[in-house]
Amino acid sequence: xxxxxxxxxxxxxxxxxxxxxxxxxxxxxxxxxxxxxxxxxxxxxxxxxxxxxxxxxxxxxxxxxxxxxxxxxxxxxxxxxxxxxxxxxxxxxxxxxxxxxxxxxxxxxxxxxxxxxxxxxxxxxxxxxxxxxxxxxxxxxxxxxxxxxxxxxxxxxxxxxxxxxxxxxxxxxxxxxxxxxxxxxxxxxxxxxxxxxxxxxxxxxxxxxxxxxxxxxxxxxxxxxxxxxxxxxxxxxxxxxxxxxxxxxxxxxxxxxxxxxxxxxxxxxxxxxxxxxxxxxxxxxxxxxxxxxxxxxxxxxxxxxxxxxxxxxxxxxxxxxxxxxxxxxxxxxxxxxxxxxxxxxxxxxxxxxxxxxxxxxxxxxxxxxxxxxxxxxxxxxxxxxxxxxxxxxxxxxxxxxxxxxxxxxxxxxx
Numbered sequence: 390x391x392x393x394x395x396x397x398x399x400x401x402x403x404x405x406x407x408x409x410x411x412x413x414x415x416x417x418x419x420x421x422x423x424x425x426x427x428x429x430x431x432x433x434x435x436x437x438x439x440x441x442x443x444x445x446x447x448x449x450x451x452x453x454x455x456x457x458x459x460x461x462x463x464x465x466x467x468x469x470x471x472x473x474x475x476x477x478x479x480x481x482x483x484x485x486x487x488x489x490x491x492x493x494x495x496x497x498x499x500x501x502x503x504x505x506x507x508x509x510x511x512x513x514x515x516x517x518x519x520x521x522x523x524x525x526x527x528x529x530x531x532x533x534x535x536x537x538x539x540x541x542x543x544x545x546x547x548x549x550x551x552x553x554x555x556x557x558x559x560x561x562x563x564x565x566x567x568x569x570x571x572x573x574x575x576x577x578x579x580x581x582x583x584x585x586x587x588x589x590x591x592x593x594x595x596x597x598x599x600x601x602x603x604x605x606x607x608x609x610x611x612x613x614x615x616x617x618x619x620x621x622x623x624x625x626x627x628x629x630x631x632x633x634x635x636x637x638x639x640x641x642x643x644x645x646x647x648x649x650x651x652x653x654x655x656x657x658x659x660x661x662x663x664x665x666x667x668x669x670x671x672x673x674x675x676x677x678x679x680x681x682x683x684x685x686x687x688x689x690x691x692x693x694x695x696x697x698x699x700x701x702x703x704x705x706x707x708x709x710x711x712x713x714x715x716x717x718x719x720x721x722x723x724x725x726x727x728x729x730x731x732x733x734x735x736x737x738x739x740x741x742x743x744x745x746x747x748x749x750x751x752x753x754x755x756x757x758x759x760x761x762x763x764x765x766x767x768x769x770x771x772x773x774x775x776x777x778x779x780x781x782x783x784x785x786x787x788x789x790x791x792x793x794x795x796x797x798x799x800x801x802x803x
Contacts, residue, residue, distance in 0.1 A: 409530075511591070595614065612774070759772065
């Protein structure tokens, strides 16, 4: 008889206590062992993944879903590389954030410590199993994982490798625990394990986020959707702008840091829109009246279009009269993920960075760079669009909290 979710939670909670005091060398050894085992065992992982992909295609899954689900030898090597990169990063646990001495002689310091049990619920991306477990382990947290039904075979195979690696270096296998019950009822129960889960991080679409908001009784950090914009200012280098838009939109459409909306200053729209129409061959375009007048294949955009994360070869385009209107358009439609401006005007760039409210703002760079690995975190456990504790790509430091350590010489309070 398989263990209940509550029983799994008790096991992962117990393992978290051992992991919290594990040395950096031990944690790194586990990550390096997992990287080697992933590559060595890739045939079994790919076989499991092929079964998941075949089932998804038989169920009529979209190309975007299949893209997120499918593993290849290169992707597995990428997962292994991520584990090795995390192993090479500085261990945040034990870092002294600040310290001071009170007039009575008390010495107070604030030290990074693990959160404890980090739960991740995610959809159809088996690489998350490896990335999330790696970041949890390095930051001293046990990983309590609940993937989707569509990736269950892949997730089981990857989790088995991670658990084997932990035991090879003397850590509990339950440093990584995967819930194999993929029913909706199990997902709701998972979100309510207050006795074991210290923080829950959902990685998925609007329906998952809605379920978290409705059902979760544990603390959570939302890994939100990405309705990301690129603003082409009147002072933009248009060749640069074209390259950035094409990369941000088409380099990989199924991810949250892909651009979904383009905002063009009217002063350069006449020159830029024909260029971007040609550069975005194969991309469906919806836009406002001025866009439709300049681009023959553009369809009229609705208000909903401008607020939609397409995750597909589709983009919304608006023409605006000035930077004020550009910022207003972004603010009205942003999901708070990543927003970019292309401009050679330092004042415009500074205004955009100051006034746009998002987890990341970029100047003259693609939104695709808003990513844990690209930021130097090795991997990420998600990209938070909230404002408390963690915001933007969440790496090792975002998986810790602080503990006050107070040292005295017998002081008592009068």
